[in-house]
Structures are given as structure tokens and as C-alpha cells.
Amino acid sequence: MGVLSFDYRPHARFIDPARDRAQLWRLGLGVVLVAGFFLVLSNLVFGTILGVLDPQTASAVVRDAQTGRTAGGMLLLLFQLGLLAVAASMVVVMVHKRRPATLIGPIGLAIRQFGAVLFMMVLLTIALWLLPPYDMGEGTLTLNMSVGRWLVLLPIAVVAVLIQIGAEEIVFRGYLQQQLAARFRSPLIWMIAPAALFGAGHYLPDSAGSNALTIALWATMFGILMADLTARSGTLGPAMAVHFANNISAMVLTATPDEMSGLALYVLPFGMGDEAAMAAWLPVDFGFMLVSWLAARLAIRA
Secondary structure, three states: OOOOOOOOOOHHHHHHHHHOOHEEEEEEEEHHHHHHHHHHHHHHHHHHHHHHHHHHHHHHHHHHHHHOOOOOHHHHHHHHOOOHHHHHHHHHHHOOOHHHHHOOOOOHHHHHHHHEEEEEEEEHHHHHHHHHOOOOOOOOOOOOOHHHHHHHHHHHHHHHHHHHHHHHHHHHHHHHHHHHHHOOOOHHHHHHHHHHHHHHHOOHHHHHHHHHHHHHHHHHHHHHHHHHHOOOOOOOOHHHHHHHHHHHHHHHHEOOOOOOOOOOOHHHHHHHOOOHHHHHHHHHHHHHHHHHHHHHHHOOOO
């Protein structure tokens, strides 16, 4: 396996279901409908939930879901993002006349690849904790909640993160990548366009300050690498595993004080407002992302 090899033969099988109805007007309509269905479903589901609560409680739930700073608010936010997958599934049936499962690839293979890559991510994380510097350069971590409460929340948090990352992968590396690749042969289009949209969704200047563009570029690069993994594997399994490991670390294990940290066990000693510290840490994050990509490739022999 050469680091710079580009064996994308599995990708051809992955995009086959999208070839029959790959017209750009269908994709444009599909993107609009995914956004529309997501908003309608969100209002329907959460409108029903909030409707049975008293106004004061409902207001608190909405506030928590918007910030994600409490465990309940963060869980609501993650489960809400899962509705993106429902919206995309509706669109591929209505607009592209194919089964929603085709967005993932062969399910059995996707599950096996997910397991292999996730195991590799666990080994990589253990190695990082065992090798110096033993605090990973982060300094003293602060407990965000009691360990007992965190352990009670952990199973729900794992499911919520899995739903959230699954939905994002289905939309960006599933629907968008498949439809663009079925229409355009160049990876510069089907890789970069969805990744750029993914990165744009992470551009948050209000909370990230001068690091907002760097974080958006990080997310864009992450999207490109996940598109590459999907093309090499022919399923969303590896991308889901890397995305899951990344988000578990960022949402459930550690978080910055300025980020949504309602589920995190520890809080990092710096926040997004601490721009110098964030700027110093981001290159390390870029490096870890590249190592994760290589480790995932090793796990699936691609």
C-alpha cells in the first residue's frame, strides 16, 4: 500500500446506484429538499416534544439545545442532526428512485470496515495517551461532571454521536459525493465540493474568533480525507469510524470551555477565546487527523 496510491476501484461500485439519475437538476432539487425536509422534521418532532411541556421548561429546553452546554441540550442537538439522514433517505427515494441503504454501500462490508477502523482508532488513542508528553501537551484537565454521572450518560452519548456522525456522512460522503461522482469523473469535484460545504458549516467566527477560518479549513481537509477513505473502501464504514472517534474525543471525553461541552468528562485548559493556545494546538490536531487517515487505510488495507 503506497501512501500516495489512488486505488479508487471500490468507489465505482459505491456510486453505481446513483448513475441512472445523476442529472444536476435532480441533485440541486435534492439539496433543497434535504434542507427543507430537515427543517420540517425538526419542527414536527421538537414542536411535539415542546408542546407537552410548560412554557418555562420548553424555553429552557430550546436554550439548552441551541447552546449544547448541558447534557440534555447536547443530546437533543445530536439527535436532531440525525434527522438529516431521514431527510436524505426521503430524497433518494423521491428524486433518485433508489433505496436509502445505497447511500452507505454494502451494509455487511460497511459494518466490518467500521469495526476494523474503530479498533485501529482505539489503539491509536491508547498509544497517544501512553507516549510522551503524557498530558498530550494539554496541561491540567478539569472535570466537567462527576465520573458517576458521566458513566450513566455515556451509553446515550455514544448512540447520539453515532447518529450525528452517521447522518453527516450519509449527507456529505454518501448523497453529495455519490451524485457528483456519478456525474463528474474528476475527484476535484466530487471530493472537494462536499468537503467545502462541510467546512463552511464549521465556520463559526462568533465563538472561534481569529481561528474560525483555520477550524473551517481543518473541517474541509477532514472532509477531503473522509471522501478519500470512502473512495478507497467503497462504503461509508471507515469514514464513519474515524468521524465517530474524533467526535467522541471532542464531545464526550474533552471539550474547550467555549465549545458545546455538556457531555464532556473533562474540559481543556484553554478555550476558543484563548486564540494563541488554540493556534498552537491546531497543527497538532492537523497531524492527528493525517495519522488517523493513514491508520484507517492500514485497517482496511487500502
